Amino acid sequence: MHHKNLSLISLFIAGFFLFGCSNKQENLKNKISTVEQQIFNDTTGAVVTQKAEKTIELYNQYIQNYPHDSLSAEYLYRAAQLSTAIGKYEEAIGFYDKLMSSFPQVSKAAEALFMKAFVYDNYLHRYDKAREYFTQFIQKYPNHDLRQDAEKSIQFLGKSNAEIIQLLQSNSNNAQEGKTQN
Template sequence: MNNKNIYVLSLALIVVVVIWGCSNKQEHLKNEITNIEKQLFNDTTGIIMPQKAQKTIELYSKYIHNYPHDSLSAEYIFRAAQLCTAIGNFEEAIKFYDSLIISFPEIPKAAEAMFMKAFVFDNYLYRYDKARENYMLFIQKFPNHDLRRDAEKSIQFLGMSNAEILEILQADADKNNLEKNQQ
């Protein structure tokens, strides 16, 4: 075998080892995420354990950083946002939702992320201006989405207490019943 063949063979072997090593690291990280996800909830209470949630978010972030164009990154961004919301880290949830909307605008989860971003502003951060802005943007970008009516109702009820919302819904139901009875 001449030197040129040895060089080409060595180079090919190095490429194979590097590719295998990278995919092996990716698989290892996926497995680590799967394992920690199984430990997220307390077995007796069913409540999310904050320490496990934080570790899961860190692993999601690591995967997203290392494999930003992988389709699984979009799912992990969404899950990270949901976990942040669940443990009360609302500003971080907003950042993850923004990341999904910007990095993966074409996937169906982008619409859900936009709605959830508005929802977090509305129900957890009480930033009704931002909630309205994001609900309106959602309606504009996704006029045929299943969550459109929810976004419209959320805009209608921005800043209202549950009692006020219930009062309006009851009045609407009474009005509808009255109209049906008159027909």
């Protein structure tokens, strides 16, 4: 009889912890959802830096508490995007790296590698790093929808908008000449 009571108590305690943990997880998800709705200014549509930082903080809390949960991969990606939006580029790269190392099998891992290269190219102007990661993306994901974008990005690395326009016009003119000669 004593053994049966002990088993029931153990079962009750285990259930309490499971319910308590999932309840904490749900509360955190709800908190994140609420704060996410406040990231953008209602009038201008611009990112509100304080709200973005709070959201990133909550994403981090979720990721630390539930590192193997599939939602952590999504929150890592969102944290990287928000970090980029508020000018914290190195932090964004850190989130992309963590996503790729912790969740290499999810589709966002490919996008994370592309975006890492994009941040190096467009925001940090580290063209050597951008080339390295765009090339890595092309090799690792040869059939991905962003492959051509990665190839074009390599072609345009370090060029001004005027140089890119000139290059595109030159390519267009060469294509037109090729058609008229055939």
